Amino acid sequence: MTKAGSPGKDIRSDEDRARMVVRIAEAAQANCIICVTESGGFAKHLLGFTDQYRIIAATATPETCDSLTEAGLITIRLPLHAIDKHRQIRHVLSVALKSNNVSAGELVVCAVGQDVYPGEANLVVVTEVEPDLEELVITDLVKLTDGIRPKALDCAVAIACKIGRAARRGKRIGAIFMLGDSLKVLEGSRQLIPNPFKGHEHADRTLMNVDIHDAIVELSKLDGAFVVRGDGFIQTAGVFLSAFEVDVELPVGLGARHASAAAVTARTAATGVVVSATDGNVRVFSAGRMVLRMDPDIAHGPIHMGE
Numbered sequence: 073m074t075k076a077g078s079p080g081k082d083i084r085s086d087e088d089r090a091r092m093v094v095r096i097a098e099a100a101q102a103n104c105i106i107c108v109t110e111s112g113g114f115a116k117h118l119l120g121f122t123d124q125y126r127i128i129a130a131t132a133t134p135e136t137c138d139s140l141t142e143a144g145l146i147t148i149r150l151p152l153h154a155i156d157k158h159r160q161i162r163h164v165l166s167v168a169l170k171s172n173n174v175s176a177g178e179l180v181v182c183a184v185g186q187d188v189y190p191g192e193a194n195l196v197v198v199t200e201v202e203p204d205l206e207e208l209v210i211t212d213l214v215k216l217t218d219g220i221r222p223k224a225l226d227c228a229v230a231i232a233c234k235i236g237r238a239a240r241r242g243k244r245i246g247a248i249f250m251l252g253d254s255l256k257v258l259e260g261s262r263q264l265i266p267n268p269f270k271g272h273e274h275a276d277r278t279l280m281n282v283d284i285h286d287a288i289v290e291l292s293k294l295d296g297a298f299v300v301r302g303d304g305f306i307q308t309a310g311v312f313l314s315a316f317e318v319d320v321e322l323p324v325g326l327g328a329r330h331a332s333a334a335a336v337t338a339r340t341a342a343t344g345v346v347v348s349a350t351d352g353n354v355r356v357f358s359a360g361r362m363v364l365r366m367d368p369d370i371a372h373g374p375i376h377m378g379e
Contacts, residue, residue, distance in 0.1 A: 086113045086114040086117050086185070086186075087117050089114060089117075089183070089185070089186070089194060090114060090117035090118045090120075090121050091117075091121060092196070093105060093107075093118060093181060093183045093196055094118065094121045094122045094125075096181055096196055096198065097122075097124075097125055097181045098124075100179060100181060100198045101179070102125065102179045102180060102181045102198065103125075103126070103174075103178040103179050103180060104125055104126035104127070104128060104174060104178065104180055104181075105118060105122075105125050105126070105127050105128070105180070105181045105182075105183065106128045106129075106130055106164060106165070106168060106174070106180055106181070106182045106183070107127065107128070107129050107130065107183050107185065108130045108131070108150075108157075108160060108161070108164055108182070108183065108184045108185060108188050109129060109130070109131050109136065109140075109185040109187060109188065110131060110132070110133050110136060110185065110187040110188050111133075111136060111185070111187045112129070112131065112136040112139050112140050112143075113185075113187075114183070114185035114186075114187070115127070115129035115131075115140055115145055115185075116140070116143055116145075119143065119144070119145055126146065127145060127146065128145070128146045128147075128148060128168060128173050128174070129145045129146065129147045129148070130147075130148040130150055130164045130167070130168070131147070131148075131149065131150060132149070132150040132151075132152070132153045132365070132367065134149070134367075137149045146173060148164070148167055148168055148171060148173060149370060150163065150164065150167060150370075151167075151366060151367055151370035151371065152364060152365065152366055152367075153364070153365040153366075154363070154364060155361070155362070155363040155364065156189070157184040157188065157189050157192065157195045158195070160184065160188070160189075161182050161184065161195070161197055162205065164182060165180070165182065165199070165201060165205050166205045166206065168180075168201075169201060169203075169205050169206045170206055174201050175201065176201050176202065176203035176206075177200060177201060177203075178200070178201045179198065179199070179200050179201075180198070180199060180200075180201055181196065181197070181198050182196070182197045182198075182199065183195070183196045183197075184196075219252055219253070219302040219341070220251055220252040220302040220343055221302060221303055221304060223280060223304065224251060224279055224280070224300065224301075224302060224303060224304035225251060225343065225345070227279035227280055227282075227285075227304060228249045228251055228279055228300065228304075228345045229345060229354060229356075229366065230285070231247075231249070231279065231285050231288050231289065232247060232249060232345050232346075232347045232354045232368070233354055233366065233368035234285065234289055234368075235247050235289055235292050235347045235368075236347045236348070236352035236353060236354050236368030237352065237368045237369060238289065238352075239347065239348070239349050239350075239351075239352040240351075240352035240368070240369070243293075244349050245292050245293050245347075245349055246292070246329055246346070246347045246348055246349030246350075247292040247297075247298065247346070247347040248296075248297035248298065248313070248329055248332065248333050248344060248345070248346050248347075249297070249298045249300055249344070249345040249346075250297055250298065250299050250300065250313070250333065250336060250337075250342045250343075250344055251300045251302065251342060251343045251344070251345060252300075252301070252302035252341060252342045252343055253302070253340045253341040253342040254299050254300065254301045254302075254307045254342070256339075256340040256341070256342070257299050257313070257336055257340050257342050258299055258307070258308075258311070259314070260314030260316065261299075261311050261312060261313050261314045262311070262312050262314070263296075263308065263310060263311055263312075264294075264295050264296045264310045264311065264312050265294060265295075265296065265309075265310035266310075267308040267309065267310070268291060268309055268310065269306050269307075269308060269309060270308075274305070277305055277306045278303075278304045278305050278306065279300060279304040279306065280304050288309075291309050291310075292347070294309070294310050295310065295312075296309060296310035296311045296312055297309070297310075297311045297312075297313050297332070297333075298311075299311050313332045313333070313335075313336050314336075315331070315332050315335035315336060315339075316335065316339055318335050318338040318339050318360065319338065319360065320334040320335050320338050320360040320361065321334070321360060321361040321362070322334055322361075322362070323362060326348075326355075326362075327348075327350075329346055329348070329349075330346050330348070330355060330357070330362075333346045333357045334357045334360055334361065334362070335360070337357045337358050337359060337360055338359060338360030343356065343357065343358050344356065344357035344358070345357075347368075352368055352369075353365055353366065353367060353368070354366040354367075354368055
């Protein structure tokens with residue numbers, strides 16, 4: 073695998089970047105070019121520069137996906153936006169392979185547009201598509217803290233996506249699931265309502281029990297967070313999280329719910345799964361920063377392999 077990148081001093085526009093990517097594809101004798109983009113401009117320039125290669129556009133933005141499809145590009149809608157462009161490329165190749173847009177063994181030039189990770193350097197990767205990328209799972213893209221079971225994260229994300237879809241239907245609900253290191257999470261936090269899970273049997277207090285998922289969705293209409301052990305056991309719900317004074321990295325436009333989750337993950341070993349009441353997206357936080365963004369309307373594939 074080879075990479076090319078620069079802070080952008082010598083590459084002034086999407087047009088310049090597209091020209092560079094085509095030259096790299098020619099030199100490498102690649103089979104196709106995959107362009108990861110948010111706005112779509114980079115991909116359209118690529119299409120205009122060459123008819124020698126199969127051009128595939130990959131985007132997590134639905135409007136861009138529609139626009140690029142109308143422009144005649146092979147377009148992949150990405151269900152996930154990973155913490156960084158290096159992990160995002162692995163995700164893109166996995167989705168392209170699963171959707172039969174590329175084949176194992178093909179040589180691919182994969183370019184991440186500057187609009188995907190603003191302020192960061194360009195990234196162009198020349199790589200052969202590996203067959204095991206088809207089994208790439210979310211836990212390959214975000215490292216879980218020790219003690220958190222992948223199955224517990226799987227269930228938390230499934231419930232969060234269900235809440236996100238309800239939010240997109242006009243129900244103004246969101247949620248926070250703090251997963252793992254629950255005793256530390258509860259330090260300094262306070263209960264806003266009586267714990268709705270107190271006194272219930274263990275089976276009725278675990279995320280792995282699909283029979284209680286609808287009840288959790290209903291409880292998400294109340295203020296406060298769900299605090300969950302790493303094994304999926306729900307300690308409590310309706311908790312006001314104590315953030316303390318910690319530094320977090322929060323994307324522009326995210327509100328108090330996301331800031332609280334980010335801050336708690338900065339001071340604890342917990343992972344935060346947050347549903348936005350505004351856009352319905354599901355965001356995962358770890359160590360004080362967002363590590364994954366998910367569209368609840370797109371199947372994201374497995375969180376893990378096995379238990």
